[in-house]
Amino acid sequence: MALLRFAPSPTGALHLGGLRTALFNHVMARKLGGKWILRIEDTDQSRLVPGSVDNIRAGLEWAGLNYDYGPGAGGPSGPYFQSERLDLYRKYSNKLLDSGHAYRCFCCPSRLTATREKLLKAGSNATYDRACLKLTDEEVTRRVRAGERFVVRLNHGNNNQISASNDIIFGRLRDAHASLPTDPILVKSDLFPTYHLASVVDDHEMGVTHVLRGEEWLPSLPLHLDLYGALGLNPPTFAHLPLLLNPDGSKMSKRHGDVRVSDFIGKGWEPEAVVNWLAIAGWGRQSTSAPSPDNSSSGSLKPKLDVVTMNELIDEFELTSLTQRRTILDPGKLAFLNRQHLMLKTSAPGDLEALTTRAEVFVKQAYPDSPYANSGYIKRVLLTLSDRLNTLNELPAAAPYFFKPPDLTSPEAIALKQTVSGDKYRLALENTLAELLALSDTDLCTESLKATLHHVQSRLGFRMKEIMNPLRHALTGVKAGPGVGDIVAVLGHRRTVKRLVHALQVDRLSAIEIRI
16 A cells, blocks of 8 residues: 655744645545655754644645644554654664664764865865774774764765665656765764654655655755665655745745745635645646647647646646646736635535635624624625635625725725716616615516616616716725626615615715815
8 A cells, every 4th residue: 555654844834845745645645545644753853843743733734635644643653753763763773883884973073074174175075084984893882881972874885875766756866975975974962863864764664655755855865765775675666846936936935925834824815726726836737638729730738727626636646747847836826726716615505604604704803893794694795706806815805895885985986986977977876776766675686687777778878887887886986896786686775775875965965065
C-alpha cells in the first residue's frame, strides 16, 4: 500500500508552500489508494514556536486535507513527534558508528571556523579537515566518558556514495555531492538528530513509499540516498515540488505579503478555491477533448477550465505533469476561482446553508441593528450576489442597500441620477410606483416586474436605460450591482415602494432648493 507523509517543522504558522505540499501528498495518497501521515519534525528545539502544531492542524482541517495517521489521529507507527523518537535515532546512529559509516567529532566551534577559513584560503571545496576521523577507538571512548560534547558525522569516504539519483518531477539528476558539506552532521551535540538522519529513519520505520517535498530539499537528496545506502535500506520514490514565487518573481516568504494559511482563512477565502489555486500552479492540466479550432492543425489539446474540485484533482492529477519551473501565484487567479467556487456552493443546498451561517457573522458585525441580518434573508442576498463576490466577507460592503436604506446624496448616487436628463427621473419613478401600487406583495415576481417596466417604457417612450437608472438610483444609490429585477426580488414589495417614495421626496426637495 502506498504511504506518503507531510512532515512540517513547528517553527511558525502553516504557509501556502506547506499547504501545497500537504495537498499533493493527500491527492497522491488517495489516487494510489493509500494513506498519508502528518509527522512533526521538531528536532531543532531552538526554533520551536508555541502553537505551531495547532496552527498546522487547523490549516489542514480547513483545507479538507484529513491525514490518516499523526497527532490526534494515532496510527501504527507513532509517536508522530520526532522529539519523542530519540531512542530510535540513537539506535540508527550507533549502527552507522559501528559499521564505520559515521564517526564522533569533538571539534569545538572556534576550531571548525578556523579550519573552514584555512581550507578556503587553500582553494579547497572541503568544509572540514576530518581530523576526528583519525582518533583511535580508545581516545574516542576516553573523551566520551569524560563528558566532552561531540557530534556524529557521516563518513562520506567510506564508499557509500550514490553517484546519481532519479526524481519523478526533475528526472535523472547529476551527482551533486560536491555541493554538500564535508562529512555532514547527523547527530547534534544536544543528541538530537539533524533533519537528514531523522527523516531517513522515520520514512523507513513508518513504511513511507513516496516522499513528496519542496524543491529546497533537492540538494540534500544525494546525502539522503547515501544514508539509505549506508544503512542498507531501500529508499522511497522521491518527487520534489518546484517552489512558489511572489507576483514579483521573488521567493515566497513571510516578508512578502500574505503567505500564511491563517491570513487566507481570516479574509474569507473559500478553502476549495485556495486548494484549487495551489493545485493548478505549475500543473499542465489538459482535457482529452478534441483540439480547439485555433490549434487543430498542431493537434494540441484545448486546456480545460481552471476550476477543479478535489475529486477531479484526485482523478486527473499526475506528478509528471508538473513543470520543473518555479511558479508565480497570481492573486487575480485566486479571486476568479473563489467566485467560481462560491457559485458552485450556492447551487448546493448543504453548502449554501454553511455559507449562510458564515455570512451571517459578517453581516451582524457590519449591521448589528439591521432587522434583515437573519439567515433566511441573507441566503437570498447570497444567491443574488454569488457571481459578484470575491470573498464571502465582502458581502456586507458589496451591497449595503440590502441591509440599510441607500444614501441618495452620495457623490456616486448623484452621478447616477445625472445620467437621466430633465424630468425623466421623476416620471420614471412616478409611473413605476403607480404600477407597483396596483400589485400586491404576492403578485410581484420577476415576470410581473418585467411586464410593469415594459408598460412604463411604452407609455413614456423612454429608453430602457432611462427607466432602469432612476430605479437603480432610488433602490441602491450605486451604479453597479445585480439587475434591478433581482434587487426588487430581495427587497420585496413594501421596501421597494418605500424607497421609490423616498427618492421622489428627495427629488422634490432638491427641486425646491434649486428654485430657492
